[in-house]
Amino acid sequence: MKQQLRYALDDILSHKLNHFILFVQVLAALLLLSFIFYIVLDTNSYKNKLNEIMQDQEEEIYLANNISSMEKVDEILLGGQDSMKRQGDLYEFIKQNPSFKTYTADMQHAMWLSESNLDDSFVMLRYVPNAYFLLKIDQKFNSVFKLKCVKGRMFSADDFKDTGSKIPILLGYDFQKYYDLDDTLRDDEEHSYRVIGFLEKSSFYLDPGKGDIIFWLDKGFVVPVQPNRFDFTEEYESAISSTFIITDDTNYLQAIQQKSNELELYTFEYKSFTEQLQYILEANHFKVMIIGFMMAAILIFGIIGLISNLVQFITTHTKEFAIHLLCGGQVKSIIQRILIQTFLMILIADIIVIIINKFSLDTLFTIMSSLLIGLIVIIYPVIMLSKTEIKNILRRSQ
Amino acid sequence: MIPIRQILHKASLLIILFAAVAALFTLCFSAMAEYYYIQTVWPDFLSDQHIIAKIQQWQEGASDIVKTKDLVDYCKTRDDNFILYKDYQMTQGRAVYLGGDTSFSPELVEGRNFIQADFEKQTPTVIIAEELSDKCILRNGKEYLLHENNEYRVIGKFKIKPSRKNAASWDKSCALYFVNMAASFDTTLNTMLNGNYIIDAKEKSIEFLKGFTSLTKKINPDIQIEVWKAELILPTQNIQQTIKNSKHFIIAFSLTAFLILLNISSITNYWIDGRKKELSVRMLSGGKPYAIIRMMLRDYLIIVTIGYGFGLIIGISILYSETFSFIGGTIYPAAVIAGYVACLAIGIIAGFISLTKKLKQNIILQMRE
Numbered sequence: 001m002k003q004q005l006r007y008a009l010d011d012i013l014s015h016k017l018n019h020f021i022l023f024v025q026v027l028a029a030l031l032l033l034s035f036i037f038y039i040v041l042d043t044n045s046y047k048n049k050l051n052e053i054m055q056d057q058e059e060e061i062y063l064a065n066n067i068s069s070m071e072k073v074d075e076i077l078l079g080g081q082d083s084m085k086r087q088g089d090l091y092e093f094i095k096q097n098p099s100f101k102t103y104t105a106d107m108q109h110a111m112w113l114s115e116s117n118l119d120d121s122f123v124m125l126r127y128v129p130n131a132y133f134l135l136k137i138d139q140k141f142n143s144v145f146k147l148k149c150v151k152g153r154m155f156s157a158d159d160f161k162d163t164g165s166k167i168p169i170l171l172g173y174d175f176q177k178y179y180d181l182d183d184t185l186r187d188d189e190e191h192s193y194r195v196i197g198f199l200e201k202s203s204f205y206l207d208p209g210k211g212d213i214i215f216w217l218d219k220g221f222v223v224p225v226q227p228n229r230f231d232f233t234e235e236y237e238s239a240i241s242s243t244f245i246i247t248d249d250t251n252y253l254q255a256i257q258q259k260s261n262e263l264e265l266y267t268f269e270y271k272s273f274t275e276q277l278q279y280i281l282e283a284n285h286f287k288v289m290i291i292g293f294m295m296a297a298i299l300i301f302g303i304i305g306l307i308s309n310l311v312q313f314i315t316t317h318t319k320e321f322a323i324h325l326l327c328g329g330q331v332k333s334i335i336q337r338i339l340i341q342t343f344l345m346i347l348i349a350d351i352i353v354i355i356i357n358k359f360s361l362d363t364l365f366t367i368m369s370s371l372l373i374g375l376i377v378i379i380y381p382v383i384m385l386s387k388t389e390i391k392n393i394l395r396r397s398q
Numbered sequence: 399m400i401p402i403r404q405i406l407h408k409a410s411l412l413i414i415l416f417a418a419v420a421a422l423f424t425l426c427f428s429a430m431a432e433y434y435y436i437q438t439v440w441p442d443f444l445s446d447q448h449i450i451a452k453i454q455q456w457q458e459g460a461s462d463i464v465k466t467k468d469l470v471d472y473c474k475t476r477d478d479n480f481i482l483y484k485d486y487q488m489t490q491g492r493a494v495y496l497g498g499d500t501s502f503s504p505e506l507v508e509g510r511n512f513i514q515a516d517f518e519k520q521t522p523t524v525i526i527a528e529e530l531s532d533k534c535i536l537r538n539g540k541e542y543l544l545h546e547n548n549e550y551r552v553i554g555k556f557k558i559k560p561s562r563k564n565a566a567s568w569d570k571s572c573a574l575y576f577v578n579m580a581a582s583f584d585t586t587l588n589t590m591l592n593g594n595y596i597i598d599a600k601e602k603s604i605e606f607l608k609g610f611t612s613l614t615k616k617i618n619p620d621i622q623i624e625v626w627k628a629e630l631i632l633p634t635q636n637i638q639q640t641i642k643n644s645k646h647f648i649i650a651f652s653l654t655a656f657l658i659l660l661n662i663s664s665i666t667n668y669w670i671d672g673r674k675k676e677l678s679v680r681m682l683s684g685g686k687p688y689a690i691i692r693m694m695l696r697d698y699l700i701i702v703t704i705g706y707g708f709g710l711i712i713g714i715s716i717l718y719s720e721t722f723s724f725i726g727g728t729i730y731p732a733a734v735i736a737g738y739v740a741c742l743a744i745g746i747i748a749g750f751i752s753l754t755k756k757l758k759q760n761i762i763l764q765m766r767e
Contacts, residue, residue, distance in 0.1 A: 021660040028657050067489045071592040072546060078457075254535070261547045264585060269489075269533065269544075289721060294654045297418055301658045304411065308668070 004333055008340035011313065018309060019345065025302035027349040030370055032295035034353050036288050037362035043284045046212040047277065053144060053206060054273055059101070061144075062245040062253060063209045063276065065269040066237075076265060077233045086263040087236035091227060093259045094243055095138070100252045104138035104225050105145075105205060106242035111221045112188035118178055122219045130188070133220035135205060136239075144246075145205060147217070152181045152197025155224050159196075162228040169193035170222040173201040193223065208276035212284065240266070303377055306345075310338055310381040325390045335385055339378060346374045405697045406704075408672030411665045413705040416741055419655050420709020421716070423740050426651035427733035428717060429725045432561050434640040440628065441562055441572040442492065443481065443501040448598035450569075451607055452624040453591055453614075464614045464621055467587040469595075470580045472610050473497060473517070480599035480606060484579060487568055487594075491545060493579040497599075504576075509554030512578065516553075520582035524550035526575040527558045543575060548583045560723035591621075647725075659744065666752040669701070670694070677757075691753045695746065698753075702745035706738055713737075 012019045054061065066073070076083050095102055110124060110131040124131050139160045141147075147154065150173060159168045171179055176198050179185070185193040203217040230236055245253060253270045260266050271279075314321075321334055350367050357363045406413075440448070455463055473482060479498035486492065496502050496512055504511065507528055516523050524543045526534070534541040534552055541552040562572040581587075591614070599606045607625060614621050641648065670677075673694075680690055720727050 018664060021664075025657055025660060028653075069486050069488055069546060069593065071590075074592075075590070257544065264547065267544055267547050290650070294650060297422070297654050298657045301415070301418070301661050304414075305661050305664065308411075308664070 001336065004336040005340055008337050008344065011337070011341055012344070015309075022302060022305050022309060023345050023349065025298055025305065026345060026370075026373070027352055029295050029299040029302055029373075030349050030353050030366055031356065032291050032298070033369055034357050034362055034366040036291050036295065037365045038357070038360075039284055039288055039291075041362050041365075043212055043281065046206075046214060047281070049204065049214055050206055050208060050273060050277055056146075057144065057246055059246050059248040061273045062247070062270045063207070063273070064241060064243065064245070064256075065209065065271065066241045066266050067269045068266045073237070073266070077237060079233060083233050084230070084236065086265055087233060087240065088227070088230075090256075090260055090263055090265055091236055091240050091243075094240070094245070094256055097252070099255075100245055100247035100249070101140065101143075102138075102243050102245050103140040103144050104136070104239055104243045105141055105207065106136040106225060106238050107134070107205075107207065107210070107215070108238045108242065109134050109136065113185070114188050115186075116178075118175075122174070133215070133217075135215070135217065135220055135222045136225045136242075137222060138225045138243075144244075147203050147222070148200045149197035150200045151176070152195070154197060160224045160226060162226055166192045166194040167223055167226070168196045170197050170199055171195055172199050172203070172216075172218040172220045172222075174218045193221075208273050208280065209271070212280045237266075245270070299373070303373065306342065306377045307380055310342070310377070311384065313338065313341075314381060314384060321388065322390060325388075331385055331388055334388075335382055338381055338385070342377055343374050346370045402700075404673075404676075405700055408669050409701045412669050412701050413708065415658060415661060415665055416702050416705025416745070417708035417712060418658050419744070420706040420737060420741050421712040422651050422655045422658075422709075423737035424710055424713025424733065425716060425722070425725060426648060426655075427736045427740075428713070428728070428730055429647045429651075429722075430640055430644050431730035431733040432725060432728065433644040434636060435728075435730075436562060436565050436570050437636050437640050437643065441565070441570060442483065443503065444596065444598050444628070445501070445600055446628055447600050447603050448481075448596055448628045449603045449607060450626040450628075451595045451597060452622075452626075453593060453595060454622040454624075455590060455592060455618055455620065457590060462617050464591045464617045465588050466579070466591055468613065468617065469591055469610065470495065470520075470587065472613055473580070476599075476606065476609075478599055478602055478606075480597065480602070482579065482598075483573075483576075483596040485568075485594040485596065486545075489545070489575075490563075490571065490573060491575045491577065492573040492596075494576040495579040500598075504554070504556035505558075506554050506556050509552070511554055512576070516578055517580045520580045521578060522548065522550045522581040522583060523553045524575055524577045525554035525556060526552055528555045529558075530574055531555065543577070545575070545577050547585060548581070550577050550581060560720065560727075561725065659748075662744070662748045663752060666698075666748055667756070669698075670752060670756050681757075687757050690757065691750065694753050695749050698749035699742060699745055702741055703738075706741045709741075710734065710737070 068076075076087070079086075095104075110128075111134040112130050113132060114130050118132070120126075120129075122132055123129055124133050137155075139155070139157060142154060147170075149170070152170075155168060155170070166184065169185065179195050181195055181197070183195045185195070187193070199217050199222070201218060205215040205217060207213075207215070225239055227236075227239065230239075245256070247253070250270075253268075257268055260268065324334065325331070350370050353366050353370075354363055357366075440446070453464075457463060469482075473480075473495045476497050479500050480496075481500050481502055482495040482497070484493040494502070494512065495517055496514070497517075502512070504525060506525075509525070511525065512523070515521075524545065526543055530543065531541070534543050535549065536542075542549040543552055544550075558572050558574070562570075563574070565571040597603050597606050607623075611623055614623070677690060677694075681687075714729055716722065717725060717727055717729060
């Protein structure tokens, strides 16, 4: 085996350029393949999580896109008390309507904390160092996402009313080393928060309107929506646009729009989670198609190149193999030699894939696929070699 | 003459290689041609002489405000040909008012286009891209589209180019629907005039705006109107912009083509090896190396052309299948020619290098092996 490894290395080094070209092709194809696996697995994981949420509901969940023009939104936001009242009426109409269920999950804000000792992994965006993930939820949110606390308690009904000077806050699992229960936080807008609980590890939230992102709450702040404390028209706009409707009857959606029209407020476009999931799947399918097209083109030529390289190797080394067999050597050791030649190249490409993508399920699938590619490549040369007999070689070389 | 069968001996891999490269080039150059078209031709039937007016006014402190109604009334007084749009970027829609005979002619697949009576009678009507059909509200067998709190009746559906839908910038993207700007909704007509308006009255665009500006200043002297003219861009700038917009596809396709072309040397050598005996006979008979190279190169370019032919068929099939909608479904002759020239250039370089190298070796000695 050791001897064959040495021979194989010699063979590779004697055709450096050829092998390098084939290696580059194999590496490029494997990197693209790993990217495809990443997209597919990621989409699948998102799909499973969303289905989990949707299956618990008897009815369809709709998200509301505010499609009003900028001028209209400005007009409403600058509308003062009258606008506040109209928006309050609309929010109440949606939230208190007995015909359908709703939940509010508002991600349009951030928790701004200039003075905190949280490490960099907590910040939302690297270039905005003081902004942290903040989710504002209403009382009905938990009937859909079923968040649980590992320490402390979840929000009570009273937490969604005006809680005075301190707003109750839930922290993600990872905050436990920085805060304790009943600790007080003060944000840059001078709001005070009292820690009432820590969420279980890997708690998450999904909003299909924001693409196929799973919002892990381990490093997030969760606060209750308290409409009684709304001071600005923007707060209503944000809460209304972040309210999800659970119903199977689209007439209720039209009723909400009708109410909004009467109050001269927003125009909404409702999309069901199923519809939005379909859209996400189509978008990812398109990405896979493009990458797959490139990968397939490179891989086909890589495989052709590898096979023809091995066939050429066998043809040019016929005499050497004949001597090897005449001296009592076995075909098995020649096969070992070409196996090492092929799989050494694949192994190095796999190592590079692991370095780039780290250990993950998509890396594992890529490695498995690379082994399959290797097997496809060696089938023909191995059959060719296994049929080799000394008399045939001698006849051929005459 | 050498029979084609002889030229094609051991040339199948070479044909496959050039077919793949040709397909990639066809797609890449078609994408570039499509982006160039989008870059150079304005969407929604606008001419090079259109202007964009950004109108801003504030309710607070104003004695009176200019309303949409004032603009519609002004349009009614004009007897020239013009297109007037208001942009709704959030929904990729446009409110439209057409004066006289205009170039506004969407590719209708159903229903009808706007007629003058729609503007005169102020009908709440809309024409939509066919893909918006599922967003319409069905009532009494009629379809309605919700726009700014009002329902507009769908009178026609048109087709759009997928590549136009999401162009690199909003001003190059086409609208997904056109609502009647003059529609008799109180909430629309009495709304404060604000936002981006596009005026295309050809050479009278400026005059149109001047007339309206002097009218608005009488109502609200504080109104602000900023104007941009459609800039005439040089072809070189357009090409630069096209490359900038399509750089992702260029990189992806050229990288794939490059990785495939890495095999060109070994596959070319394989083809030359197939004609080793013929070459040695020619050399022994006193054939000059440059004459042999020229002959072989001619044969090589025939193979490139055959490969390109197959690749073109593959490329066109992919384009027509609209698998990659961003490329568009149009075959541009310029893209086909550019692809062919690129393949020929690669063929000449690769063939020349391989042949020169091969002929430098002692081919007669090689034959004895």
